[in-house]
Amino acid sequence: MKKFVTMLAAATLAFSVPCVALAAQFNSPSGTTVTSPSAPNGIDVSMTVSGDVTSASGSGYIEVLPADSGVQADNVPAGVTPDATFTVEAVGDVTFTELTLTFSVGSEYAGANATVYITHGDGSSEVREVTVAANGTFEITVDRLSVFSVVVDKDSVPADGAGTTTGTGSTANPDTSATSPQTGVFVAPIAAVTAVATMGAAASAVALRKKGSK
Incomplete structure (x- = not known):
């Protein structure tokens, strides 16, 4: 599970970088x-x-x-x-x-x-x-x-x-x-980043709950 969380966090960061670059065109x-x-x-x-x-x-x-x-x-x-x-x-x-x-x-x-x-x-x-x-x-x-x-x-x-x-x-x-x-900021990439970040947070929460139950 730890490996999965680590991989998901890395994917979140990798996905976030290009989207942030596109956010303020x-x-x-x-x-x-x-x-x-x-x-x-x-x-x-x-x-x-x-x-x-x-x-x-x-x-x-x-x-x-x-x-x-x-x-x-x-x-x-x-x-x-x-x-x-x-x-x-x-x-x-x-x-x-x-x-x-x-x-x-x-x-x-x-x-x-x-x-x-x-x-x-x-x-x-x-x-x-x-x-x-x-x-x-x-x-x-x-x-x-x-x-x-x-x-x-x-x-x-x-x-x-x-x-x-x-x-x-x-x-x-x-x-x-x-x-x-109001700002011309592209909303779609930001929404995608938010969704991936939410998934990462959820996975982390599951891992912490399992660790605490041991």
Whole structure:
């Protein structure tokens, strides 16, 4: 029985380590989704970040924030005012291969053309051209992080108001069912760790009761 308890305790620790590393993937005022203050044209833009992020120490995370006033991607053309700008940065020993950024601009802009101007942390820039889906969202995937400025071409909204349901304008809604709405902490791995720890405690209690009865 002692051998069983020892093995179960070791398994509990081994299982807990990777789950803790996954527990604090994102950090923002409201979890994985943040909303930029309305631009002068009155559009509210929200951005949701999703993806697999790990941290060996368990303290690394992806920070998601609306950009400070006056901050925008370096490659935004002169005379163009972004509808929203977000900063997404890796903090600590966080690692990832790819993240998905889903932007929500409202279904009234379904079918419109949108541009995301990006300035990466290494100083490089790029531009992504997308189409707003029927549900008012669009998404891009990135393997580097920094500043993302969004510009929606309001004049390109189709006259019939019909948006796209496939292609670059994604209709997918990120699954946040496994995250805490306040912290963005992944609940499922933590629940698993709790269950295994409970099993270990129960086994230990049984072993102690048997020892005491001898």
